[in-house]
Amino acid sequence: MGKTLVEKIIARASGQASVRPGEIVTCKVDLAMIVDSGGPRKIWPRLTELGVGLWDPNKIVVVSDHFVPAVDAETAAILKLARDFVREFKIPHFYDMKGICHIVLPEHGHLQPGMFVCGGDSHSTMGGAYGCYMAGFGGIEMTGVCITGEIWTRVPETIRVDWSGKFNQAVVAKDVMLFLCRQLGMDNAFKAMEYGGDTVSSMSMSERGVLCNMAAELGCETGVIAPDQTTLAAIRAAGKEPAADALKWCSDDDANYVARHKFSASDLQPQVAAPHAPSNSGPVTDYKNVKIDQAYIGACVGAKLSDLRMAAEVLKGRKVASHVRLLVAPATQKVYADAAADGTLNILTDAGAIMLASGCGACAALGAGVLGDDEVCISSTNRNFKGRMGSNQASVYLGSPYTVAAAATAGHIADPREFLS
C-alpha cells in the first residue's frame, strides 16, 4: 500500500522507514516558527523556570505580527519582550513588523517541500502549500519544541480533495474553503487535508495558500499540496534553491486516504459564511442585502497581493458606500510595497479605503479595526466566531476579497459578479 505525502514527511522526520495513521511518533523538527503573541512572552519565563536554553536558535524563526504596531503599554511590552528575547538568545531570523508570519515565512524562503515545521499559530497549516508538513501548536508545546527540537504526533489519516475544471468569474480559493467548511464540517481533528486536481495545479501559490490556511477551519492538523513547478518557482523567487529531489514529496498513486472527495470548480458560486462559524456558509445570493458597517480586507488568508488586486478589480472607478468603512491591512510590508508599485493601492484609496499596518490586527480583535456591539462586518479573514473581531455582540460575515469589496461599495452584501466586467 502506498503512502500519502504527510505520511512520508512524518516517516522521514521520525526516522522510520514508514509510518501508518494512528501511530504515535516523535519527530525531529526542521523549523519552529513563533510569534509575539504565543511565543517569547510564553516561552521565555518557562526557559528561565527550567534553567534551560534553546535547542537551536538557527532553526527558530521569530515573527512579531499579532500586536503590531503597539496600541498601548501592554502591547508595547509584549513586543519589547519579543525583541529582547531575540537579542538574548541570538536568534538570526527575526521579522519584526514585516507582516503576518504565514506569509513572511515563504517570502523569505524558509519553507521547502518535505520539511517538518511547527508553528505557534493555528493557521500554520498554510505552510503546507509548499509541500511541507506544517501544523499549529500552542505556546506551551512550542516551549517544548524550542527546548528539545522534538514533538510527538499521532500520524494523521489523510483526506484527499480534488477539484477539476475552471472557476466561474469572481470564484476563488476562499469560496472553495467556505464551501468545504460547510461540506466537510470543522471537526476533522487528527486528520490531514491534501488538495489536488487540475484546478489546484493551475492555482497561484497565493491561492493554494488559502486552501492550506483554512485547513485549520476544517479542524485538520495540516493542509498540503504536492510541490510542482509553481512551487519551485516561488521558492526561487524568494531567493532560495529547492532541493534537486524536491518533487519526490508527493503521495503515491495507491496511497491510502481515509476519504476522497471530488468537486467541479465550475459548479461553485461565490460563498459567504454567516455568523458565527465558517461552516455556516452558502452562496452569496443567500445573503444579499445584509447591511454592513465595516468591510475588512486583512489577515494571512485574505490580504496577499492577489487579494488586494481582487478588491481593486471591483473598486476601480467606484466608491465605498457612505455608511461603510473599508479597512485594508496588507498581509506584509512587501505586499504593501508591491501594491503601491503596481497601482493597486491607488485604486483602493481612491475608492475610500483606509489603509492599516501589516499584521493580524482586527482579524483576531488584536489591533486597529475591532468591532463594537451590534456592528456588522464582512471580512476576507478566516474565522467569524462570536467575539472573534471584538464585541461578542458583533456579527461577522466571511467572503472572498471580491465579495468583501462588492459589499463595501454596495453598502450591503452583494454578488461580486455584478461588479466585474
Place this chain on the structure above:
Amino acid sequence: MSTVSGKAWRFGDEINSDLLAPGLYMKSSNEIMATHCLESVDPAFAKTVQADDIIVGGHNFGIGSAREQAALSLRILKVGAVLAESFARIFYRNALNFGVPCLFFPQYKEINAGDNLSVDAVAGKIQNLTSGKNYIVDPIPAHLMEMIVDGGLMPHLKKKLVKGKAA
C-alpha cells in the same frame, strides 16, 4: 492526580477558542483572561466555577486558535477535567500539556448541568453520582499518561531535567 469530583457545567457543540479566550483580552495576563473564559455563553461560569468542577461539551470542543489561553484559563480556574464528544486538536494538546485531562465521552448528552461527577482520567472511568450511571471511556493516551500524572508539561520537563542531571 487520579480521580477528581465536581459539579458538571454543560456546554454545547463547537465551543471555540474565541469563547474560551476572547481576543480582546489576549494582551492581558493569564489571570485576567481566565475571568473572561466562556463569558459569551455563560457569564456565571468564570465567576462561580469551583475547583475540580467538570466541563461537559459536545463535538469539536476548542476549535479555532492555537492560543494556549483557551486551555490555560481552565487550568487557572482549576477545572478538573473536560469531557466532550470530540476535541479540536490544538486545544486537546494544549489542555493535556497544562495538566487538564480531556476525555472523549460519546454519552455526554446523558449529563445534566449540576450533576455531581467523578472522573478518573488515567483509568478512563466516569461516574455520574447524581444519576448513578457509570461509564468506561478511552483513558488518556498511554504516551501522555506520565505527563498527565506529573501534572502537565512543565512539571514533567522539570522531573526529566532533574533526572538527567542526576544521571
